[in-house]
Amino acid sequence: xxxxxxxxxxxxxxxxxxxxxxxxxxxxxxxxxxxxxxxxxxxxxxxxxxxxxxxxxxxxxxxxxxxxxxxxxxxxxxxxxxxxxxxxxxxxxxxxxxxxxxxxxxxxxxxxxxx
Numbered sequence: 001x002x003x004x005x006x007x008x009x010x011x012x013x014x015x016x017x018x019x020x021x022x023x024x025x026x027x028x029x030x031x032x033x034x035x036x037x038x039x040x041x042x043x044x045x046x047x048x049x050x051x052x053x054x055x056x057x058x059x060x061x062x063x064x065x066x067x068x069x070x071x072x073x074x075x076x077x078x079x080x081x082x083x084x085x086x087x088x089x090x091x092x093x094x095x096x097x098x099x100x101x102x103x104x105x106x107x108x109x110x111x112x113x114x115x
Contacts, residue, residue: 012087016081023073023077030073037063041055
């Protein structure tokens, strides 16, 4: 019985970490899309000599779509972390989805302490 629970715990932990790593890749790809999208749309507009407002509208809609996708990825990752911490009594630790988030958090906390 205890062996079965250990196996389930290991499988759950492995699955959660794999999903977290996939979410990190999704965030990176979305960042690349956010950078390349205006370039591609601008190039298409320049090559076809189309209406500027149509491409601006398409660009804004695409930006909102990517932002909504990023919010959903972050939310699902947050829910995953919270549920896994509940199941493991806080034993599991995840790094953040963004590489520089810890630095920003430390700076913000330092400013709060200084005030």
